[in-house]
Amino acid sequence: MLENLKIIGSEEWCVFKELGVPAIKARVDSGAKTSSIQATNLKIVNKGAQEWVKFEVNPLQENRSIAINCEARLIDRRMVKSSSGISEERLVVRTPVTMGDNTFDIELTLANRDTMEFRMLLGREALTDRYIVNPAVNYQIQEFTDEEVTEKYKPYYKEKTGLKIALLASNPNLYSNKRLMEAAEARGHEIVFLNVEQAYMKLDAHSPEIRYRGGNILKDFDAVIPRIKPAVTFYGCAVIRQFNNLGVYCQNSAESITQSRDKLFASQLFSKNDIHIPITGFAKSPMDTKDLIKMVNGAPLIIKLLESTQGKGVVLAETNKAAESVINAFKSVNTNILVQEFIKEANGQDIRCFVVNGKVVASMQRQAEKGEFRANIHQGGKASMIKITQEEKKLALKATKALNLAVAGVDIIRSNKGPLLLEVNSSPGLEGIENATGKDIANEMIKAIERKLKFS
Template sequence: MTIAILSRGPSLYSTQSLVRAVREAGNQVKVIDHMGCDLSITQNKPMVYYYGRDCKDFDAVIPRIGASVTTHGAAVIRHFELMGCFSTLTSAALLRTRNKLSALQILACHGIDIPRTIMPSTRAMAHGFLDKIGRPPYVIKVASGTHGAGVLKAESKQAAINLLDAFYQLKEMVIVQEFVAESAGRDIRIIVVGDKVVAAMERRSNSNDFRSNLHLGGSSTLVELSEKEREIAIEASRLMGLQVAGVDILRSKRGPLVLEVNASPGLEGIEKTTGIDIAAHIVKLIEAELIEHRKRDYEGD
């Protein structure tokens, strides 16, 4: 089996962990910078080229697509899909999860509890609309941000309106959420592979920052999940159409709230915290999927 890892950072921990896991399973692997991929769009014969060489011999791809190149990354993934290549992340699922508003709409409409959320269209609407999610403080998020970027806390209604004004001028789509005080500076990252929870950790802020992202200097510890938290994480991943997901949950007085579902979760923090080889679980998923695909192809002949 030959697997391509779509990554712009071949030396990054997550990429290297996947490379190791693929090789340890006895498979071949190549790291490809998806920004260097050229796409040939011909009737009934789509092809991906990487610096002039065709990519027809890959059995599967593991996309690691950064937020800033989502559109291009999705196009490359889609082309591999059209070539019949299995991908641990579909192009549709990537686009669905990268927009926070779209993701929350899907989750909430299927019964997944989330922090109370609004998207006011104008300053005039914001003033009264903020009352729908309760009293301040409020959390304001850019719809396409990752790793805690574009996430701000407004201590008052006026501060929230001022921040929204600034984002409106920048033509940014933003959402406003309730501030869940009992989980301030803490959340739980759950990794789902296939239809199973394989690892979880609690992340905590190391300062007065209410964001717990490890990219911002937070720390992490082992955490015991409730059965409900496991079920919610698996269902959230399924609703997003993901084979591999990082589901972020807040523990609130109302119960578990899904904060976000990540299509390309980092492996370093959670593998080091839990000691669990998540990359190996991903490779096993690919092997099982390819066996199933070949079985279906054989039965169809």
């Protein structure tokens, strides 16, 4: 009996002629009972008295541009436990599979395997009485070269002259958003502005979707540039996560944006990663306000709302008494604040470094308006080009890496103790720094997406 069984490796190529899938790489897993194939956009239709299911297969890993429309008769609905231990209902179809010279019927559960290394899993029901598995080898039945796979999928490749990019933001008329649209189009890409608040989601194990104003399904995007304003951080990050779940590259992830917007958590991350920041205090109870002030070297000191942005919600308390009053006033209305030492020697100046994919592409110095303590362009600060030191560059890159941001505006202040990190902005504006430095930062951001997606 055993001598009639063929030896199969831990990875094998399968062909589904009836589904129109010319080649798909499968992980052989005798621990799984039923075989599984990557499937999205599932839709059940009736053909006479029978139920059929229509679905899309992206047969090649890391290539969502090839989507094959398939249909097969629905034979079952089963509860299947995933590798993470979560049980979910999956639709089951039966279809012929060809492996080398052998063709036989196989049952397949339809699952979203976008996060898996293999687009297909070959279970033991398909192996029984046919194959013996040797996990030390691969492709014992049949092997396709990269050239052969490319040739097989040649009819499915769409003529593509550029990427399809979504700019996810709120206001298409902002300088930064207009510049990004211009830069993407100049490089031959199709870019669409999407108002984040007009996108909505279908959360479903079989066919998750993002829809837009009027029911249009958003699909076929290669990349998303998130420019989420603070007021819609929660919803914006939910939409970014959904794009990511659909296999779309997001230039900044939802997690990294959320971390950067939480000033307390970000400060704790910086401290953990040995990134120098001004001495910072945080407390809930008003009972130790005096010690909190003393802890950050006393007045003058900075009081920041945790949700502050663009210099708003940042207060300078010039005396201990004033600091105590402001801190207790905020606490009395349950508002979370940070208390931070004031770096007097900075003299109202700070540095903004613009980081793209682990490289500082531009730097500017900002000078606060007379009478102001914070150098913010949105509040009348003046910007000029500056050459930063190696230590400042290292600090900017280290802070960006700690938050896992691909694009960031990093604010640094020069002190007697050396450069200190003030904060990291996950949606940095382009206008001030492009005008001050003459650098085409929008173009750098689009080029970074091209490199990430290996587009030439």
